[in-house]
Amino acid sequence: MKILAPVIKVKEIAEKHSIKLVDKTLARTVKAGNFLTEIADAFLFMTRVTRETFSRQFEFREFLNQCYQIGYKTLPLISVTGIIIGLVLTIQTRPALLSFGAVGLLPGMVAISLIREMGPVITALICAGKIGSGMGAELGSMRVTEQIDAMEVSSTNPIKFLVVTRVLAATIMVPILVLYADALGILGSWAGANIKGNVSFVLFFSQAFSQIGFIDFLPALVKTFFFGAIIGFVGCYKGYTAGRGTESVGIAANSAVVLASLLVIIVDLIAVQITDML
Amino acid sequence: MTIAGTPETASKKAENPEQVIEITSLRKGFGSEVVLSNVSLKLFAGENLVVLGKSGSGKSVLIKCIVRLMEPDEGKIIVLGDDVVAMDRSGLGEMRKKIGFLFQSSALYDSMSVKQNLEFPLRRIKRDLTREQISEKIEEVLENVGLSDAIDKMPSQLSGGMRKRISLARTLIVDPMIMLYDEPTTGLDPVTSDEISILINEVQKKYKTSSVIITHDIACARTTANRIIMLLNGEVYKEGNMVEFEKSDDPLINSFFK
Numbered sequence: 001m002k003i004l005a006p007v008i009k010v011k012e013i014a015e016k017h018s019i020k021l022v023d024k025t026l027a028r029t030v031k032a033g034n035f036l037t038e039i040a041d042a043f044l045f046m047t048r049v050t051r052e053t054f055s056r057q058f059e060f061r062e063f064l065n066q067c068y069q070i071g072y073k074t075l076p077l078i079s080v081t082g083i084i085i086g087l088v089l090t091i092q093t094r095p096a097l098l099s100f101g102a103v104g105l106l107p108g109m110v111a112i113s114l115i116r117e118m119g120p121v122i123t124a125l126i127c128a129g130k131i132g133s134g135m136g137a138e139l140g141s142m143r144v145t146e147q148i149d150a151m152e153v154s155s156t157n158p159i160k161f162l163v164v165t166r167v168l169a170a171t172i173m174v175p176i177l178v179l180y181a182d183a184l185g186i187l188g189s190w191a192g193a194n195i196k197g198n199v200s201f202v203l204f205f206s207q208a209f210s211q212i213g214f215i216d217f218l219p220a221l222v223k224t225f226f227f228g229a230i231i232g233f234v235g236c237y238k239g240y241t242a243g244r245g246t247e248s249v250g251i252a253a254n255s256a257v258v259l260a261s262l263l264v265i266i267v268d269l270i271a272v273q274i275t276d277m278l
Numbered sequence: 279m280t281i282a283g284t285p286e287t288a289s290k291k292a293e294n295p296e297q298v299i300e301i302t303s304l305r306k307g308f309g310s311e312v313v314l315s316n317v318s319l320k321l322f323a324g325e326n327l328v329v330l331g332k333s334g335s336g337k338s339v340l341i342k343c344i345v346r347l348m349e350p351d352e353g354k355i356i357v358l359g360d361d362v363v364a365m366d367r368s369g370l371g372e373m374r375k376k377i378g379f380l381f382q383s384s385a386l387y388d389s390m391s392v393k394q395n396l397e398f399p400l401r402r403i404k405r406d407l408t409r410e411q412i413s414e415k416i417e418e419v420l421e422n423v424g425l426s427d428a429i430d431k432m433p434s435q436l437s438g439g440m441r442k443r444i445s446l447a448r449t450l451i452v453d454p455m456i457m458l459y460d461e462p463t464t465g466l467d468p469v470t471s472d473e474i475s476i477l478i479n480e481v482q483k484k485y486k487t488s489s490v491i492i493t494h495d496i497a498c499a500r501t502t503a504n505r506i507i508m509l510l511n512g513e514v515y516k517e518g519n520m521v522e523f524e525k526s527d528d529p530l531i532n533s534f535f536k
Contacts, residue, residue: 141388149347150385154399154452155371 066169082181086188108211124227128260132235136256139239140249170232175224223271304353315512331509378449384441386433439470475501
């Protein structure tokens with residue numbers, strides 16, 4: 001028996017560990033399963049939204065309302081951000097260019113970096129924060145308070161009324177906001193250049209635009225449509241599929257911002273790679 | 279509070295006028311948890327059927343299955359002669375036009391005023407109405423629920439009882455043939471609860487609706503019920519009228535009524 005005792009103990013320990021291992025493996029499998037389910041759900045949701053976008057009876061009035069909410073109501077935030085980006089970019093770049101005697105390139109350099117990258121990405125990230133979280137929270141609270149169900153039982157298609165209008169409005173308004181931010185960024189850059197120098201408005205803008213080509217402008221504009229669609233889709237998806245409890249609203253808003261921001265960065269990387277090949 | 283105007287529902291006829299809803303062997307579960315295991319019931323034209331049961335007994339799931347806000351796992355649901363489970367999206371939309379659903383949380387659209395809340399289903403279901411007819415209809419239903427002066431208010435400015443009434447007005451505005459009430463008096467004080475219960479009866483008389491009323495409020499059941507069904511463990515435990523339930527010796531039923 002004395003010889004058997006350690007063997008039994010080892011067996012017990014082995015069983016205990018193997019159970020833990022099975023539990024851990026199961027938990028990981030469930031997590032992986034949930035992740036795949038989420039992706040499948042998102043894909044099905046996107047398919048449904050796309051189908052409803054091209055079906056009859058477009059909710060034009062709600063679409064205009066969403067354009068107003070997304071576009072006009074984000075203008076102040078984008079205005080401040082756009083001016084500050086241009087200003088900061090100029091203030092930080094000017095000394096380096098001055099040391100090379102290349103300060104004359106400042107307007108063109110700032111304009112290119114704003115139009116190609118800074119304007120679209122920063123505007124999209126701000127929109128992901130404001131618009132994406134707003135959509136997530138709004139639709140999430142509508143789900144929790146049964147407003148989406150009420151819409152459905154009153155023979156209104158909530159995907160068409162709530163989601164399609166928001167996704168389309170975001171897809172159209174984000175590029176417009178980016179163009180507006182670019183313009184204000186260049187204006188801010190001119191203001192920055194005038195803090196320690198004296199450049200006329202006309203000269204600064206003509207120098208800036210002389211450096212910008214078609215290849216700087218078009219790909220940057222195209223990717224902003226994708227940014228808008230991503231922000232709208234992620235915000236709506238997270239809100240529409242929110243759980244039943246009130247905490248789900250916070251989770252929906254938060255995850256909408258995080259996921260939309262991440263996807264904007266990833267799409268930007270892909271867009272840069274594609275542009276680079278052109 | 280009085281009911282005014284002429285209902286359009288009087289001219290409507292179900293395929294089977296005596297039996298507007300028939301549910302057979304309905305089963306609904308969430309994962310491994312079975313909420314409704316074998317529910318069968320009938321709703322007859324013009325009656326108020328009260329469904330009683332403890333919290334979590336599947337009462338709300340039952341009426342959500344009727345309008346397919348939740349998909350039943352098994353069973354048959356016949357509404358006005360049509361099989362709801364087999365309906366496609368457009369058929370479901372048409373069927374839902376004939377049903378009014380009063381949600382437990384009232385479910386008023388927060389971003390819209392009372393007037394816009396009432397206009398919303400009307401513009402979608404009765405597309406041929408003129409602007410004047412829509413305004414008349416809104417005034418009529420608001421008068422019917424005793425809240426004519428709330429027309430320009432936002433839902434956030436309304437009390438719980440007022441929200442319930444506006445929500446009721448929103449369902450009545452499209453002249454439904456069937457009303458489904460999900461806990462209509464939950465969260466309301468006894469006086470307001472009584473007012474809502476009386477309003478449910480007035481709606482039944484005025485609009486000639488057939489109603490399923492989900493509740494665990496016995497006072498509401500007393501006021502509104504023509505017939506009562508009690509759910510227990512996902513099945514129909516007892517069916518009868520108020521007198522039968524009140525005279526029952528069953529301790530479980532007594533715990534509800536006494």
